Amino acid sequence: xxxxxxxxxxxxxxxxxxxxxxxxxxxxxxxxxxxxxxxxxxxxxxxxxxxxxxxxxxxxxxxxxxxxxxxxxxxxxxxxxxxxxxxxxxxxxxxxxxxxxxxxxxxxxxxxxxxxxxxxxxxxxxxxxxxxxxxxxxxxxxxxxxxxxxxxxxxxxxx
Numbered sequence: 154x155x156x157x158x159x160x161x162x163x164x165x166x167x168x169x170x171x172x173x174x175x176x177x178x179x180x181x182x183x184x185x186x187x188x189x190x191x192x193x194x195x196x197x198x199x200x201x202x203x204x205x206x207x208x209x210x211x212x213x214x215x216x217x218x219x220x221x222x223x224x225x226x227x228x229x230x231x232x233x234x235x236x237x238x239x240x241x242x243x244x245x246x247x248x249x250x251x252x253x254x255x256x257x258x259x260x261x262x263x264x265x266x267x268x269x270x271x272x273x274x275x276x277x278x279x280x281x282x283x284x285x286x287x288x289x290x291x292x293x294x295x296x297x298x299x300x301x302x303x304x305x306x307x308x309x310x311x312x
Contacts, residue, residue, distance in 0.1 A: 166250070172216060179218050179297075182220040183220060184217075184219045186216070188215045219296045220295055220297075248267075249271060252268035271310050272308060276301055276302070276304060278301055281299060
């Protein structure tokens with residue numbers, strides 16, 4: 154087997170992951186995270202000797218994001234996210250590597266989507282916490298926390 158060469162500059166992701174809710178990217182997000190947890194059921198018994206043992210139990214996931222406030226039409230703005238929490242219904246989400254088109258004249262982005270050549274994750278979430286923040290001489294922000302409802306679906310990268 155040939156030695157594997159590691160090149161951080163070429164192979165490490167640098168913040169390209171995005172969160173889409175109800176098919177639309179969360180507008181002007183500064184962070185996005187997906188956390189998967191597995192409850193471990195203790196099966197320790199006298200036959201384990203001095204080591205604890207366990208089996209995987211139920212899984213759960215959470216999604217969080219912080220974003221700059223915007224009222225841009227047709228975007229996943231703070232107002233649409235707040236309304237989704239008030240409604241309390243599960244909403245579809247996707248989490249994956251961002252792809253886009255960049256206008257060379259001003260650097261603006263269009264065609265923001267999840268890159269299908271990389272793995273991605275999807276499911277349904279219920280927004281269980283939403284915070285609006287506005288401080289003098291600073292940008293207004295919002296933060297959302299959401300709990301997964303149902304399975305987390307893993308989509309493998311396409312060729």
